[in-house]
Amino acid sequence: MATLGEPQAGTVVRVSGPLMEVDGVEGVAMLEILAVGPQRISAETVAIAGNRATLQAYEYTGGVKAGDAAVATGNQLTGLLGPGLLGQVFDGLMRPLSSAPLWLTPGRSTSEEDPGILARKWTFVPSAAVGEQVSPGDVLGTVPGAGSVEHRVLVPPGISGELAWLASESQVRALDPVARIGSREVSLAERWPVRSARPFRDRPAGAVPLHTGQRVLDLMYPLARGAAAAVPGGFGTGKTMLLQQIAKWSDADVIVYVGCGERGNEMADVLDGLSQLVDERTGGKLIDRTVIIANTSNMPMMAREASIYTGICVAEYYRDMGYDVVVIADSTSRWAEALREFANRNGDLPAEDGYPANLASALAAFYERAGRVTTLGGRTASVTVIGAVSPPGGDMTEPVTTDTQRFVRCLWLLDRDLAYSRHYPAVSWTGSFTRDEEAVGRWHTANGDPGWAKRRARAASLLAEADRLGDLADIIGANSLPGHERMVLLGGRLLRDGVLMQNALSANDGFCSAEKGAALLDLVLDVVDTCQKLVEDGVPATSIEQADHGPVLRAREETGPRDAAAVSSRRAEIVRGLEALR
Amino acid sequence: MTDRTTTPGAADSENLPRKAEGRISHGDVRELRGPLLVMGDVAGVGWDEFASVDVAGRERHGLVLEVDHDLVTLQVLEGTDGMAPGNIRVRFAGQPLRIPVGPGWLGRVCNGRGEPLDGGPPVTGDTTLPVSGWPLNPVHREPPQEPVLTGISVIDALTTLVRGQKLPIFSVPGLPHLALATQIAAQATSGGTAFRVVFAAMGLTHADIAYVRDRLEERSAAGELVLLLNAADDPVIERILTPRIALTVAEHLAYTEGHDVLVIMSDMTSYAEAVREVSAARREIPARRGYPGYLYSDLASLYERCGRVRGQNGSVTIVPVLTMPAGDITHPVPDLTGYITEGQIVLSAEVAARGIYPPVDALSSLSRLMRSGAGAGRTREDHLDVAAQVLAALARARQAAELAELVGAGALSETDRSYIAYRGQVESGLLNQGHDELRSLDDTLGRAWSALATLPRQELTMLSTEFLDRYLPEGSEAS
């Protein structure tokens, strides 16, 4: 019945969706990849008992039979890390999609074997000196034309000694040697098992904010480079839009965008959008600083599980070159579901909502790969992780959401009511948090904006006060409140609509510089102060409320994305207009 | 790269028998449980293989759910009622289920397994395709951006449907979701041309099926409609197959024949219940409310089959219809659907009670692709801003109405009162419409502007002065 005979070949005995059991595989290791059946679909070893291995298949297993051969490959799931990643789209196993056919049938090659990638030639420009002692992280040379950041070829982890030979400036392919250290050859590209974190020297103290270009984040819930953030929200609350905005506008060097079990049209949209947008810092296209890992919801489920590790592995590779990298994972819930699906088929005892008991530790391990580090080569660099969370039924008490909250530095909670009233980004000011506010405040103080923390505190208390009074007004009517409280309500509205709201689709408003954000918030706070003074001096609240506040609300739209000066210059005029109500 | 010959696994139907005649038959029945049939002493059968099950001379059909040594678990599409271990013979097809595809489907009425109900011969085609389809490489997708005009104001104005989108209708039992779905099917055009429509009915009552057939009579007679009908009293497990057949037919009509295809699937809740039934029979660990944890991926394997492909003409647009049990939008079926689709059209009993058809709750509804399918160069320059303003004002009007109920309309400010008047104008002038009424886009947007004109001009902060001057009706409150 079995087609044995090949060395190291076992026999499939059970197939249930992505789960397969194989008998007779001696010497197979955990996480080792096997090629199964006539299509040689890849499957990873997740359990071993005696000489029976349990595999999770990375492809559709239709047609796989009991008796089919399963051949050990000796490898773990590896990524081929080298030039040619930026600007490209890969699937969860790091196979290029850009060159794949229209329909994704099983049996495609893994990235190491992709002929297109292996055949491509790059120019290697040496920069080290032969005879030097080198150690991991040292730069051997660069590769021009591989994306919008300088591509540095480093001494890989685990190799050090005398640089015995270095290629001269020449055309090389991914697996061609470019250097010899001691007796070990170093090739242009390196293979790395995606599930293992790449080593670094240490984590330096201090926080440097990542500027996202989204006001509500930068002003209220800032994210430090190397931190992790989660964006939980029900469907349609704007997770993807927010993440895409960050991919477009944040001041990171490299973006790794992982579409993990989400929509195909969204991936096409990201690709299209980034290919058109100009990167202001380099003059190139934004896509040239981006790597897209796309494992959409209809692609094989277990490759979805692998995709976030693939993404973070690519990010660590660029981090080691000295760059600030942001990994965007949309959505981590789909990854957790893949874990659950497999655990259930494997008969593991379920914990909450069917999720396996190791869900929390798996999430922790993932988010812990974020960090601002000193690399082996001594550069300061970071991997920032931002993950969407899609709670079933919008229920924020479900396991993935609650576990994630424990391990992240920032939570940007998206509120369904805000989204339904088209307040975007629908980041809630009652449920969101950042753990780095003080450190970021110190950074701003040291970098020319000493008012940052105070401004943030005023905005937070205005929002809270306006919410409290708004609830009261809903019961007794706003007209029954005293004038100064009505001004708080007005101020809350101006703050929400004029500063926190941000239209992703607008050329002027989609991105906002730190200075313009500060200017807009200062503008609103000034207007609130003025209005308070006016009611104190006896101006009727109604006439202040009914004044035309359009110039405040439209300032974000009508001034350029970096034009803080234009916002500030409006201020005097608006305040003058209000004073005229006396 | 994406020419017409790239359809995966396309093959001669001659060489690939759809049924399994002539193959070894198996009779070692080990277990019958719910819709499941476990056969022993089977070798060489692959996962997800199709099988024909002979039950005392009558044919049923099965799909392989698990292979374990020599045991094979099948789900029987027609259910296992009346089956006894002694009189069962199973033949495996040697491959997953394939169906013939091609224009032969147009104008036909079939059951949920694709067998004719219209007295005609079985549908044939030059090629066969596996019903589960293959994932479309996202790099080859063209982001959808051409508007579909349905002639229905609330959809065209506020939740514009886009060619290649998946946009579900969330309803509750008793609301006219089938009237709306069939009106879309009858009226929709894109770039002036009508769609080929594939309608997959799952678990609909015979009365509903008769209504659908009647409403789409013309499209059927014109040979532009495919009907796949699984009625409420038809086999439940068959429903798992119905949408897959519909989508396989649609993909071929779209990407090989170059048509714009609209697939309507109703009721997805009945579909999901069939999935749950199989899962329960397999004693799988449920996620929420008894539904299996893979329901998201299962639904995605259907909904993701919509789209546009670079360099090709055709498109697949999907409008799933589902009834929310107890009107609960957090129920797994609407919830997971919402997580996959590109927006949703929500019907509300409260709006229906005010006598409005279609009873769309505009604030809960959203077309996520509208931003690329509407506006200058697509529909009209003012469209997106008008839609945003109409909705923002509706949100404010709802607050005002709630306040009015608490404190009485008399205690409202003048502005709040104008919002309440505005809402009335939106509902009667813009949203309410006849079951067969087809409105042009200009008519629809004109109605939106008339409603906005009931508000003071300074409230219209989302519209530029330029648009206000150009479109706001003369002599209105606002000017």
Ligand SMILES: Nc1ncnc2c1ncn2[C@@H]1O[C@H](COP(=O)(O)OP(=O)(O)OP(=O)(O)O)[C@@H](O)[C@H]1O
């Ligand atoms: N910042 C924004 N500006 C303008 N529109 C927005 C913004 N954020 C969200 N939207 C609107 O909300 C819609 C839904 O947003 P998005 O696709 O990001 O939701 P999501 O949370 O990712 O949902 P899902 O979980 O279903 O993927 C968008 O299509 C867009 O219409």
Ligand SMILES: [Mg+2]
């Ligand atoms: Mg999303």
